[in-house]
Amino acid sequence: MFTGIVEAIGEVKEYLSSDISEAGGNGASVTIKNADSILGDCHLGDSIAINGTCLTVTRFDSDTFKVGISDETLRRTNLGLLSRGDKVNLERAISGNVRFGGHMVQGHIDTVAKIVDRQADGNSISFQFQLRDREFINYIVLKGFIAVDGTSLTVTDVDYREAAFKIMMVAYTQNKVVLPKKRLGDLVNVEVDLTGKLIARQVELQLEGQAFNKNSTLYKLVSKIVDQKLAN
Template sequence: MFTGLVEIIGQVSEYSTQDTSESGGNGVSITISKAAEILGDCHLGDSIAVNGTCLTVTEFNKDSFKVGVSQETLRKTNLGDLKAGVNVNLERAVTSDVRLGGHVVQGHVDTIATIISRTPDGNSIVFEFELRDKRFINYIVHKGFIAVDGTSLTVVDVDYKLARFKIMMIAHTQTRVVLPQKAIGDSVNIEVDLTGKLIERQIETQLENQLQNEDSALQKLVNRLIDEKIAKLKA
């Protein structure tokens, strides 16, 4: 679990699509440098969020660490677009003594979004994004939380028809995350607030249980409406 409060900006020093080393696992691996600040207490197998994607450390030294990336992660995120020299947001998994200053972020990216616009507003910047997978707009609400490249941000506007939303980034945050370094047309990783998905599942389960119960209020209502419809057709 993460908080969405980016600790440092690291830099991709190596991106391999066929890493045959033991730590690479004969797959895609990313080595990230300029990360000394968060590696003092690092262990093999630790989780670090890279642009909001929870990845497992397979190798590290004082300044850099390596992670493997599965094909499923490549399909869901923009990590496949990374290359040497690109900066990335980094956050270690939380411990019991960490304050939850952002919101609960799993590091399980739901989809990617494209930067549609960036507009100055005083010393802040308003970013607008369009989701690749439109259905996730249903979990985004005005003044709700969202993780953009692992950064916990507040939604300031939502367009459900176009699957677009906006966030405002204050000056303090602009110097500590990678989003201001990106241009219109670039992609970002999106993780919607888990709360919305949990509520949806609870409602679905409740409805399913009631529909399967002949004595439930919902099933009786459905039966009554069907009977009324049939009666009208016969009249």
């Protein structure tokens, strides 16, 4: 689990598009350098989020660490587009005494989104993104949480028809994360708020459970409406 508060910006030292020893199957691996500030308490098997993607440390030294990337992760995220020299957001998994300055982030990326607009707003920047997989727009709400490349942000606008949303990034955050360095058309990792997905699933289960239960309130209500329509 993570908070969406980026701890450091690392740099890709090496990216291997096929590394069976680290990822298995046809997965990849990536080695990140300039990560000394988050490796002081690192152990093999620890979780570190790279651009918001929870990955397992397989090797490390005082400045670098290596992780494997599975096929599923490559399909879901922008990590397959990484190359040497790219900057990435880094965050360690939370410990028991961490203050929650962001929001509850799993590190499980739902999809990617394309940067379709960026506009200066005083010393802040407004970014607009369009989702690749538009069904996830249903879990994005105005003033709700969202993680973009692992950065906890607040949604400032939602366009459900275009599967697009906006965020506002203040000056302080601009210097701490990779998003301001990206260009129009670049892809970012998106993790929607887990709460929305949980609520949606519970509603689905309740509706499914009541739809065919003759003693349920929903079944009785629908039956009454049908009977009234037929009577007319």
